[in-house]
Amino acid sequence: MKFVTLAPVAAIALAVAAPAAAQQKLKFAHVYETSEPYHTEMVWAAGEIKKRTKDKFEVQVFAASALGNEQQINQALPLGTIDMIYTGVAFAGASYKPIAISNAPYMFRDYDHWAKYGKSDLFKELAEGYGQATKNKIVALTYYGARHTTANKALMTPADMKGLKLRVPQAPLYLMYAKAVGANATPIAFAEVYLALQNKTVDGQENPLPTIQAKKFYEVQSHINLTGHIYESLVTVIGAPLWAKLSADEKKTFEAVMLEAAGRASAAIRKSEQELPEWFKKQGKQVVTPNLEEYRKAAAPLHNDAAAGAGWTKAQYDRLQAIK
Numbered sequence: 001m002k003f004v005t006l007a008p009v010a011a012i013a014l015a016v017a018a019p020a021a022a023q024q025k026l027k028f029a030h031v032y033e034t035s036e037p038y039h040t041e042m043v044w045a046a047g048e049i050k051k052r053t054k055d056k057f058e059v060q061v062f063a064a065s066a067l068g069n070e071q072q073i074n075q076a077l078p079l080g081t082i083d084m085i086y087t088g089v090a091f092a093g094a095s096y097k098p099i100a101i102s103n104a105p106y107m108f109r110d111y112d113h114w115a116k117y118g119k120s121d122l123f124k125e126l127a128e129g130y131g132q133a134t135k136n137k138i139v140a141l142t143y144y145g146a147r148h149t150t151a152n153k154a155l156m157t158p159a160d161m162k163g164l165k166l167r168v169p170q171a172p173l174y175l176m177y178a179k180a181v182g183a184n185a186t187p188i189a190f191a192e193v194y195l196a197l198q199n200k201t202v203d204g205q206e207n208p209l210p211t212i213q214a215k216k217f218y219e220v221q222s223h224i225n226l227t228g229h230i231y232e233s234l235v236t237v238i239g240a241p242l243w244a245k246l247s248a249d250e251k252k253t254f255e256a257v258m259l260e261a262a263g264r265a266s267a268a269i270r271k272s273e274q275e276l277p278e279w280f281k282k283q284g285k286q287v288v289t290p291n292l293e294e295y296r297k298a299a300a301p302l303h304n305d306a307a308a309g310a311g312w313t314k315a316q317y318d319r320l321q322a323i324k
Contacts, residue, residue, distance in 0.1 A: 074087055088103065095133055108231040177299070188201075224277070
């Protein structure tokens with residue numbers, strides 16, 4: 001009887017079933033609290049991506065600056081040490097200035113103007129410009145909220161802000177707001193703001209109402225001044241290394257999920273900021289409605305001033321203002 005000896009590699013192949021493709025763990029980073037809709041909806045998105053890609057990708061969501069501040073997580077994207085982030089458009093503007101146009105003070109008339117901008121050809125073009133400059137991919141725009149100014153006094157007009165030590169994020173367009181109203185801009189990392197207010201290193205800060213609540217800034221400030229100076233946006237960005245290796249179908253899945261998450265978070269933030277003025281009053285805070293026309297007049301001359309941080313063309317500015 002003649003026996004045939006299988007080659008070792010062939011024998012192993014027959015004896016052992018091919019293992020399933022290894023699951024890829026991805027890191028999503030942001031600087032916001034776990035209680036905020038940005039985080040909870042991204043946790044939802046992580047589950048959806050895992051499900052829709054049949055467990056190929058597991059997205060780990062790191063909140064509250066766990067992987068670094070805004071600048072650091074932006075810098076990590078092209079390195080592939082972080083795969084995806086939320087970042088404010090002002091920080092994205094460090095790589096491509098025109099994308100930050102929506103972060104200039106009093107650039108939008110109201111929330112509806114912001115919402116229509118997010119669906120406009122202008123925003124699509126700016127997102128593509130950012131992509132060409134960085135190779136990273138913007139896949140969604142999320143409403144962060146209208147930014148308001150807290151302090152230990154009422155700020156009825158820009159004159160009331162003259163010389164105020166105002167904490168602002170470390171990005172140029174927040175400095176434009178401070179310059180417009182005569183405040184003394186003091187850039188401080190987001191994670192350090194509460195202590196700076198408590199120790200009176202700064203006199204005030206500016207953020208949307210849901211953030212003021214989540215970060216408990218109201219505990220160390222007496223007045224919530226509804227300045228509504230910036231209708232803030234976050235972009236969801238997929239880093240170039242990850243985007244390059246996704247298949248066409250995977251790219252569609254990531255985009256669809258992130259867009260849905262952005263819509264869900266935006267709706268939650270909008271609802272929350274409409275309810276919060278009454279909540280702050282119940283906490284014993286003074287909720288102040290300033291003279292917004294005076295604030296708008298102070299900001300308008302800086303809208304196209306490159307020295308003040310404007311990095312867009314007059315044509316792009318006019319297109320944004322013309323959105324109805």
